[in-house]
Amino acid sequence: MFPLVERLYEALFARYGEQRWWPSKSGAAWEIVAGAVLTQNCAWRNVEKALGNLASLGVDTPQRLLALPLGALREAIRPAGFFMQKSLYLQEAARFHIGHAAAFSTPCAAAELHARRARLLRVRGVGRETADSILLYAFNHPIFVIDAYTRRVAERHLRIPRAATLPYDALQAIFMRNLPNDTRLYNEYHALIVRQCKDTCRKQTCGCAWLQIL
């Protein structure tokens, strides 16, 4: 179907090597969940400021985040933008994490993974991309993340028709049908796509010719 999907992974890996995402400090599941919420429509450097503010307040667990007054939470995450809604989203995510993180960390079959994704999508502030980022990077499940970078790469390098506007699940299915079901590979591939985009051309609207890597 789209043999370029796998070839692009090989090309990116050959160029950049192992990325070892998620790019948070501790690697703790909760920090990944919080980062996934904070990075919505926001540059990662600003997420780091917000996470740094929380860390300096001693907030490194979902319990401590819920213990923080809402006003203090909002001030801490202000650099990441949309702080009024993201503060509430973080509280929802914290409650979810306290209740479900242990169960979500266990390996599971495809049907159960689908059920866990559906459960995550019921958390206010968690859409498809955030849910998949959490499942892949916080809980190590084999699911492919579609984001703005992925759409750009799909359109420009993989020549997937209308990749920029294809529904999320449809584009995700294309990637997953053309790759082995492998958590490690999905993890690295998405990280490599982000690396490639940041390395070559920053803007979504930029029409410059990218480096020919296939």
Added chain:
DNA sequence: GACCAGGCACATC
């Protein structure tokens, strides 16, 4: 000063 950044909820058609 305009444009952009690893989206999401909600309303509307």
Added chain:
DNA sequence: GATGTGCATGGT
């Protein structure tokens, strides 16, 4: 199911 709008900060 597809499309439009509000949300907010910080870098280029």
